[in-house]
Amino acid sequence: MGCGTSSATEDKKSEKALKAALVIQNWYRGYRARLKTRQRYALTIFQSIEYADEQGQLQLSKFFSFMLENYTRVQEKEPGLVTRLFGSSIQDKDRQDYLGLLEVPDSYCGPRLQFPLTFTDIDLLIEAFKQQQILHAYYVLEVLFETKRVLQQMPNFTHTRTSPSKEITICGDLHGKLDDLFLIFYKNGLPSASNPYVFNGDFVDRGKNSMEILMILFVSFLVYPNDLHLNRGNHEDFMMNMRYGFTKEILHKYKLHGKKILQILEEVYTWLPIGTIIDNEVLVIHGGISESTDLNLLHRLERNKMRSVLMPPIPMDGDCAEKKNKLGTTSLLGIRTSGSFSEQLTKQEWEQVVDILWSDPRGKRGCYPNTNRGGGCYFGPDVTAKILNKYHLKMLVRSHECKPDGYEICHDGKVITIFSASNYYEEGSNRGAYIRMSYGTTPRFFQYQITRATCFRPLYQRVNAIESSAIRMLKERMISRKTDLTRAFQLQDRNKSGKLSMGQWAFSMENVLGLNLPWRSLSSHLVTTDKDGNIDYMSGFQDVHIQKPVKEVQSTLIETVYRYRSDLQIIFNIIDSDHSGLISMEEFRCMWKLFKSHYSVHIDDSQFDELAERMDLNKDGSIDFNEFLKAFYVVHKFDKLNKSDNKLA
Amino acid sequence: MADDRDRDGTEVAVAEFHKKIKEAFEVFDHESNSTVDVREVGTIIRSLGCCPSEGELHDLIAEVEEEEPTGYIRFEKFLPVMTEVLLERRYRPIPEDILLRAFEVLDPAKRGFLTKGELIKYMTEEASLQVSYPCTHSDRAEWCFTRWVLGRRLAMKMEPSGMNHCP
Numbered sequence: 112m113g114c115g116t117s118s119a120t121e122d123k124k125s126e127k128a129l130k131a132a133l134v135i136q137n138w139y140r141g142y143r144a145r146l147k148t149r150q151r152y153a154l155t156i157f158q159s160i161e162y163a164d165e166q167g168q169l170q171l172s173k174f175f176s177f178m179l180e181n182y183t184r185v186q187e188k189e190p191g192l193v194t195r196l197f198g199s200s201i202q203d204k205d206r207q208d209y210l211g212l213l214e215v216p217d218s219y220c221g222p223r224l225q226f227p228l229t230f231t232d233i234d235l236l237i238e239a240f241k242q243q244q245i246l247h248a249y250y251v252l253e254v255l256f257e258t259k260r261v262l263q264q265m266p267n268f269t270h271t272r273t274s275p276s277k278e279i280t281i282c283g284d285l286h287g288k289l290d291d292l293f294l295i296f297y298k299n300g301l302p303s304a305s306n307p308y309v310f311n312g313d314f315v316d317r318g319k320n321s322m323e324i325l326m327i328l329f330v331s332f333l334v335y336p337n338d339l340h341l342n343r344g345n346h347e348d349f350m351m352n353m354r355y356g357f358t359k360e361i362l363h364k365y366k367l368h369g370k371k372i373l374q375i376l377e378e379v380y381t382w383l384p385i386g387t388i389i390d391n392e393v394l395v396i397h398g399g400i401s402e403s404t405d406l407n408l409l410h411r412l413e414r415n416k417m418r419s420v421l422m423p424p425i426p427m428d429g430d431c432a433e434k435k436n437k438l439g440t441t442s443l444l445g446i447r448t449s450g451s452f453s454e455q456l457t458k459q460e461w462e463q464v465v466d467i468l469w470s471d472p473r474g475k476r477g478c479y480p481n482t483n484r485g486g487g488c489y490f491g492p493d494v495t496a497k498i499l500n501k502y503h504l505k506m507l508v509r510s511h512e513c514k515p516d517g518y519e520i521c522h523d524g525k526v527i528t529i530f531s532a533s534n535y536y537e538e539g540s541n542r543g544a545y546i547r548m549s550y551g552t553t554p555r556f557f558q559y560q561i562t563r564a565t566c567f568r569p570l571y572q573r574v575n576a577i578e579s580s581a582i583r584m585l586k587e588r589m590i591s592r593k594t595d596l597t598r599a600f601q602l603q604d605r606n607k608s609g610k611l612s613m614g615q616w617a618f619s620m621e622n623v624l625g626l627n628l629p630w631r632s633l634s635s636h637l638v639t640t641d642k643d644g645n646i647d648y649m650s651g652f653q654d655v656h657i658q659k660p661v662k663e664v665q666s667t668l669i670e671t672v673y674r675y676r677s678d679l680q681i682i683f684n685i686i687d688s689d690h691s692g693l694i695s696m697e698e699f700r701c702m703w704k705l706f707k708s709h710y711s712v713h714i715d716d717s718q719f720d721e722l723a724e725r726m727d728l729n730k731d732g733s734i735d736f737n738e739f740l741k742a743f744y745v746v747h748k749f750d751k752l753n754k755s756d757n758k759l760a
Numbered sequence: 761m762a763d764d765r766d767r768d769g770t771e772v773a774v775a776e777f778h779k780k781i782k783e784a785f786e787v788f789d790h791e792s793n794s795t796v797d798v799r800e801v802g803t804i805i806r807s808l809g810c811c812p813s814e815g816e817l818h819d820l821i822a823e824v825e826e827e828e829p830t831g832y833i834r835f836e837k838f839l840p841v842m843t844e845v846l847l848e849r850r851y852r853p854i855p856e857d858i859l860l861r862a863f864e865v866l867d868p869a870k871r872g873f874l875t876k877g878e879l880i881k882y883m884t885e886e887a888s889l890q891v892s893y894p895c896t897h898s899d900r901a902e903w904c905f906t907r908w909v910l911g912r913r914l915a916m917k918m919e920p921s922g923m924n925h926c927p
Contacts, residue, residue, distance in 0.1 A: 131865035132882045137811055138859050144806030151787045474791030521791065614776060629783035631776075 143570075150574045152629060153581035154515060157536035159626045160584055162483035164677070166625075171678045172421040172485075174709045210256075213249045213368070224250045226257070228333045233301060236330055240289060240323045248368035251326065255375045258329045261336055262382035267414050268406075269340045269387045271307065273549040281309045281395060281546045283510030283518075283529035284344065287318025287357070290561045291533055291543050292327065298557065299545065302331045302339045309387050311510045311529065312344020312397035312468070316355035318532070322364060343383035343414075344397040345468040345486075345511070349376065350419040353681045381415040385467055390550045392505040399470030399509050399526075400498050401488045402478040405463060412460040420465055420486055421681075424455040471512055472526045492522040499525060508546065517544025517558045533560045537580040539573035582636045588624055589637070590655045591674040594667050595623050600648040610645040619648075658744050668718050673743040675710065682706065683736040693733045699723055774843060781842045784808055785835055794835040798825065801833050805842070810851035820845070 215223070222239035224232045224246075236246070273279045280299055285292055302308045310328055315321035332339045345351065352358045361376075362369040386396035386409075456464070469487025476491035495507060507526045512519075513535045519528045533543035543561075548554040589596065599619040603611055611619075616638070617630035634640065639650040657666075657673050672679065682702060686694050694702075703719055706712070723734065784804050788796045796804065801824070802817050812820060824837045845851065866882055867874055874882075 127865055128882065131862035133813070134854055134859060134862040135866075136883060137813055138854055140802070141806045141811045141853060144803040147803050148784070148787065148807035155787055474793035474795075519790075614779065617779070627786075629787055631780050631783055 146570055146574050148632075149578050151515075152632060153574070153577045154513075154536065154540060156581040156585050156626075156628060156633075157540065158513065159628055160588060161536075163624075163626060166483060166485040167678065171681060172423065174678075174682075174706070210249065210252055213252070215247050215249045219247055221245055221247055222250075223247075224253070224330070226253065228257075228330055230301070230303070230334055233327070233331050233334060236323075236327055237293070237296070240320070240327070241293070245364055246323075246326055248365050248372060251322070251365070251372055252368070252375060254326060254329050254333070255372070255379050257333055259375070259379045259382055261333060262379065262384070263415075265382075265384055267385045267410050267412070269384050270391070271309075271337075271340060271387060272390055273307075275549055275552070277305060277307065278547045278549040278552075279307045279309060279389060281311060281508055281529055281548070283311050283531040283543075283545075284313035284513075284535075285310070285318070285324055286313055286346070286532045286535065287315055287321035287324060287360070288532045288534075288561075289318070289320035289323050291531055291559075292324055294543075294559055294561060295531065295545055298559065299547070302335055304335060304338050307335075307338040307340070309340040309342065309389075309395050311387075311395055311508070312342045313346045313510065314341075314344070315357040316346045316352060317535075319356075319360065321357045321360055340387045341383055342386050342395060342397055343380065343468065345420060347380040347383055348419045348421075349373065349380065350421040350681060350685075352376075353684045354677050358684065377418070378415075381418060383414075385409060385414055385464065388504075389548075391503070392550070393508060393548070394499075394502075394504050394506070395508045396467050397509060398468045398487055398511045399466070399472055399490055400494065400507065401466040401470055401490055402494045402497065403463075404466060404498050406502050408460065409463055409467065412456060412463070414464070416454060416456045417461065417464050420468070424458055424461050469511070472509075472521055472528070474521070492525070495522045495525050513541055515541045517542040518546070518556050527554065534562075537577040538563070539568075540577050578636075582633075585628075585633070585637065586651075586655045588626070589620075589651055590657060591670055592623055593652055594670055596620070596651075597649070599623050604648070609647060609649060610641070611648050612645055613640075616646045616648055665718055668714050668722060669743065671712055671714060672722075672740075675706075675712075676740050676743055679706070680736075680740055683740075687736070692735055692737055694736055696723060696732050696734060699734050699736070774847070777843050777846050778839065781808065781839055781846070782835070785838060789835075795832040796835075796838075798829070798831055798833050801838070805845075805851075808842070808846065809853065810845060811853040812851040816851060 221244040222232075222235045224235070239246070271279065280295075282295060300306045308331075314324050314328055318324075328339070328341060332341055346355065346357075349358075358373060361372055365372055386394060388394055455461075466487050469481060469484055471481060471484070471487070471489055472495065473489040473491060475489070476493045478491065478494050479489045481487045481489050499505065499507065505525075507522075508529060509526065510529055510531075512528055512530065513532070514528055514530050517530055517533065520526070521528070527546065529544060529546055530541070531543045531545055534540055539560075541560075542558045544556050544558045546554045546556055596619065599622065600611060600616070601607075603615045603619065613631055613634065616634070620630050621627065634646065637651050639647045641647065657669050683694060686698055686702060700720070700723065703723075704716070707714065707719075784807050785796060786792075788800045788804055790796075798821060801821055805812065805817065805820065820841065821833075823841050824833050826832075826834070826837075863874065864870070866878065
């Protein structure tokens with residue numbers, strides 16, 4: 112019990128405690144690393160699928176081009192279809208035509224705007240939207256008209272200056288996430304003459320408050336046209352909206368006047384500036400650049416002729432011009448896509464704009480077509496240096512890509528990506544951020560993340576959530592390619608054992624799905640593996656199946672319609688030019704035929720006819736295509752909810 | 761996650777290791793140019809199932825770094841080193857019962873838990889002798905302000921925090 116023994120014991124104790132602490136620390140670091148990796152895998156899945164979808168657009172765009180270029184042939188076979196498809200219901204109506212008969216009833220208790228707008232209206236809107244009120248269509252239309260009128264007077268690139276006492280804030284993609292915009296305004300202050308903002312595109316789609324965001328931004332723009340700058344993003348495009356949710360949101364919130372709103376919106380988009388240049392040094396654009404980016408050309412072109420990325424200019428030849436004269440005003444050339452020669456951009460101009468809205472920076476030098484997205488290009492640090500030097504610029508600020516921390520700097524500090532929609536893929540997936548900068552100072556970044564709970568759930572729970580969401584999406588992909596995948600597996604499975612090695616399975620998955628993912632690491636979530644390390648390849652389809660709306664129809668057809676449902680939705684929406692939600696059986700049938708041939712889908716026509724007959728529930732010769740497409744959804748075996756139509760735009 | 765069968769290092773096994781290492785590496789290769797930030801190498805190695813100590817990690821990094829450290833690790837250098845590690849089954853994770861005993865050492869009163877304060881104390885004082893990767897603020901915050909349960913058999917819970925972690 113003497114001092115000697117007790118100090119020795121103390122030492123021994125302390126040494127033991129140290130060892131214990133080290134063991135725990137070591138274990139914890141491993142645990143933490145595995146969580147982080149799982150989170151990264153989930154994000155990689157979300158991103159690959161997102162880009163693969165965008166790539167699918169390229170095919171759709173080619174389909175439309177094919178239809179336009181083969182107009183006469185198509186016209187002969189299916190008279191009226193192409194006209195119906197691309198026929199414009201937009202004439203140059205004026206304000207009176209739209210607003211003339213509209214009134215705001217006394218019973219309306221939502222926000223009432225007062226024109227000319229002032230900062231009080233901004234406050235009013237924000238307060239109202241916080242209480243989830245909906246702005247009356249009358250005001251929406253007023254705002255849209257005014258915005259279009261003011262935007263028309265602005266050049267393609269907004270030039271603005273900062274000073275030490277007047278910093279500018281740059282925000283990236285918001286994608287309908289109203290809470291993020293509220294948070295930004297809360298942390299950074301409302302826009303004003305002394306608090307200028309640049310919103311760098313993609314205000315809409317995906318999130319459920321695209322309309323509210325747009326209204327706040329447009330009203331703020333109208334109040335402070337010289338201090339709130341808006342850049343066009345690739346989602347400020349009426350066709351993208353059809354696929355990614357904004358069209359649906361509008362038609363849902365504005366059942367009576369949604370159609371009109373969509374028509375005006377289409378035009379407002381085309382008048383949004385292409386970019387902003389700050390202090391003649393910083394170029395702010397939504398996507399990126401290419402090695403052929405020509406700012407002078409971009410300054411000059413008529414930006415409002417860029418209607419949609421899915422409608423490239425069609426080559427004009429003498430033949431077409433002839434047709435114009437023959438067919439008169441409702442001809443191919445009198446329509447929303449092209450119009451006469453002078454109503455299109457040249458091919459070069461169009462490509463320049465697509466590059467600005469769709470490109471992504473990469474570490475690899477040079478400039479390559481952006482095959483992931485199907486539009487724009489990948490540009491390397493050398494391209495950045497070349498273009499910035501050419502126009503005496505110092506930095507490029509862009510958005511367009513979701514980053515885990517809300518922002519990312521690359522190309523030697525010359526390119527900044529800024530993304531302002533936190534939890535973009537799923538709750539917990541990423542932070543949002545904004546930049547504050549002024550001339551001569553280093554840009555400062557502010558990050559945030561919206562959370563529903565009052566305190567963060569533990570990390571492992573958050574990772575579990577985004578991981579299971581990502582795996583769900585991946586499984587839905589798999590089931591939509593079940594036939595092709597099964598064929599690929601069986602080709603490699605020589606002795607028909609139902610099993611493949613890890614390498615073989617991974618190879619087929621990557622090849623068929625076209626997704627560059629860490630298949631080996633993900634395999635435990637997707638398939639069952641036996642004790643020899645071999646994979647039961649059909650087990651991947653076990654917990655998931657596509658609901659068959661009609662029993663007798665073959666699964667290949669079901670699969671195909673499920674796989675292309677977004678594309679079909681866009682096509683249907685376009686045919687349905689009066690937005691009634693209905694198209695005739697005839698149109699449905701011949702659209703399918705064209706679609707089939709262009710997409711090289713090998714399905715018997717009779718199969719399709721059978722499906723269509725059965726889907727025409729009230730037998731009146733028309734199909735409610737929203738109902739039609741909704742019928743194709745994926746059921747997850749262990750789901751409590753039945754419908755997973757949140758992926759249906 | 762290396763399996764027993766791979767101990768003989770056949771070509772097939774090595775090829776599979778290569779693919780696995782490549783997958784883990786690529787997920788952190790943000791620029792898609794076959795490099796990762798040196799600060800993520802620890803995470804990659806751990807995600808492949810290895811649990812090196814700080815010192816061992818330090819040595820590994822030294823092996824894969826460039827002559828003149830650039831802050832980036834290239835895949836060409838990482839691959840052979842990591843393949844060896846997996847083939848030799850180095851840095852195996854600590855078995856659960858040892859981990860449990862480690863907790864018991866720090867909890868002599870056998871309460872079945874450690875308080876926030878105690879953990880902070882042990883991790884910073886005792887474990888701070890381990891150099892190179894200091895426990896970052898967010899590490900500690902997560903550690904201390906997160907309620908977790910270890911495995912099935914271990915039921916060590918931290919006291920719930922209810923703290924509003926500033927995003």
